[in-house]
Amino acid sequence: MLRSSFLLISALLIFTSACRYDMQDQPKYKPYKKSEFFADGRASRDLPAGVVPRGFLRDDKSFFTGKKEGVTNVQVQTTTDASGNTVVTSFPDAIEEFPIPVTKELIDRGQERYNIYCIVCHGPTGNGDGMIVRRGFVRPPTYHDDRLRNAPVGHFYDVITNGWGRMNGYAEKIQPADRWAIVAYIRALQYSQNPNGMKPLVISENKVAKNVEKGGNR
Amino acid sequence: MAQVFHKSANTIAKASIALAVILAGLSFYVVTQLARSSYLTGTYLERQQPVQFSHKHHVGDDGIDCRYCHTTVETTASAGMPSTQTCMNCHSQIWADSPYLEIVRASYRENKPIEWERVHDLPEYVYFNHSIHVNKGIGCSSCHGDVANMPAVYQVNTLQMEWCLSCHRNPEEFVRPKEEIYNTAWVNNLTPEEKKKLKEEYKIRPAEMLTSCSTCHR
Structure with a gap:
């Protein structure tokens, strides 16, 4: 009786500690995490060649x-x-x-x-x-x-x-x-x-910065 | 009929009530202190890295800004770990044939990331964002300590929820001027008026909002 209840309690303890572990280290990728899935072990992937993220068309x-x-x-x-x-x-x-x-x-x-x-x-x-x-x-x-x-x-x-x-x-x-x-x-x-030998920068009064990457937020 | 209990049982019963209270209090104290201990939270334990990288040398002696390597700290959740190219910006020439840096050179040659040991590891049910903290007046050293004086980095805070809340409950005690954010040796001697003014300037939300569950847990 004592033995079986001890086993049961141990099993429960293992179960609860596993819960905590799963919550702390969830099976999801975050930046710089290691990946077992990709051959090079990196969870952060490079963009496939030729892909332009939305808002990052650098046409200017x-x-x-x-x-x-x-x-x-x-x-x-x-x-x-x-x-x-x-x-x-x-x-x-x-x-x-x-x-x-x-x-x-x-x-x-x-x-x-x-x-x-x-x-x-x-x-x-x-x-x-x-x-x-x-x-x-x-x-x-x-x-x-x-x-x-x-x-x-x-x-x-x-x-x-x-x-x-x-x-x-x-x-x-x-x-x-x-x-x-x-x-x-x-x-x-x-x-x-070299204040005497150079033209000073022309400071624009225009305070509005050009919206450089349309749609992107960088 | 003989008495079941001896007379002294009264005293024992009384004493055992007091003893139980003391024991309960003591075990509560032990458990809570253990939970905050360096043994369980990992504070003040220096982590050994694959490369003997010293923040004290690079930041303290050479004066390199935190953001030279942790580039994305102002714009994203992750502060950003430097790519190996960042190391090679200087170490292509300085200590270029040092055996200590062979791991760095191998990583650069073979295009394989260096596997650094994580020092600060929050549970993944916490959605911590570096950019909001550094943009709203919380400096690196408020959480990470004086990294510019750490040859090997260690955690100086428990990273437990009570520690997070100690600041989220009164952020004005921890905010600092914008130009001091990356100064890891900054000492807080702001007056209460200055603290209040900074909190207003950074538009920091009231404590009720900062301590709402969904601020950190989603």
């Missing part, structure tokens, strides 16, 4: 790539700087004007984003003396020379998106509108270090 070429319409087969000129970086000296297909209005809010946003993602190498003023460079990474070119002061905005956008030289692209981390915000802040930094 100048906004999403920083490149001009209709310029193809371009040949850029490059040279090597003091740190051994290959640097471009001509920018034939990069757009010259910001595709969105440059407002104070945009530059402030750019400053915040710059101080997260760019400052680590490019340094607080864009000299290329960030902490990672002091730890041994190859020094990136400074923003404060004639080559980059005269470089069109589309070039900076393209470098953030696709990387350049030893810098990886940041498209995964920084959304298109934020990339333009960072470019605007780089222009502000350049002006701050």
Whole structure:
């Protein structure tokens, strides 16, 4: 009698603990969870090739790539700087004007984003003396020379998106509108270090940011 | 007829009532303390990761912002775990041949994610969202502690419901200015007026709404 009731109680205990476990770790996928089903073990799946999520049709070429319409087969000129970086000296297909209005809010946003993602190498003023460079990474070119002061905005956008030289692209981390915000802040930094030699940014009074990805919420 | 109980049975009966109360209280205390203990909640236990990654070095010494790696903390429920490419942004050059980083390089070469040990694991019937917290004045360290000083990350809070509610009942005690959200060493010395003002600025809902079941459980 005693023995059987003990078994019954143990069985009940196992049952209730199983309940709790099921509730805590439910058989559903959440970001970064492991999957037994997919061969590579990842629950988060890549989109099949060619799929465009609703609201993410990136048809505005100048906004999403920083490149001009209709310029193809371009040949850029490059040279090597003091740190051994290959640097471009001509920018034939990069757009010259910001595709969105440059407002104070945009530059402030750019400053915040710059101080997260760019400052680590490019340094607080864009000299290329960030902490990672002091730890041994190859020094990136400074923003404060004639080559980059005269470089069109589309070039900076393209470098953030696709990387350049030893810098990886940041498209995964920084959304298109934020990339333009960072470019605007780089222009502000350049002006701050050379106020007499550069035209200041034209600040738009238009406070309404362009609705860049129709339907999407990014 | 002889008496069934000795005279002392009266005293024993009285004492056993008192003893039962004390014993019940004591066991209640033991159970509740055990439930909150480091043994059952995992607090203050450093987790060993496949790579000896130190937040103290990367955040504390190098000054890298939380969001450089935890990119989606401001926009989605999950704070985001960095892809291996994020590591390689710097470690393609710094410590590029260190044996400690072989796992990272192998992951990058073979396109296989690194399997990190989860430190903070909420039960899955809780729908926690990082973005609403960081956008409404709750800093990283309010829940995660001073991660910038943790060589190996450990949990500093129990993550139990009573702990969640301690803030949801009076959020003004925990809000901080927007520019301090990612400062893990922030010390709260706001005056009651400042706290109240911040709560209004962030438009934090009243405690009745924050403690409603469906705020966290759906």
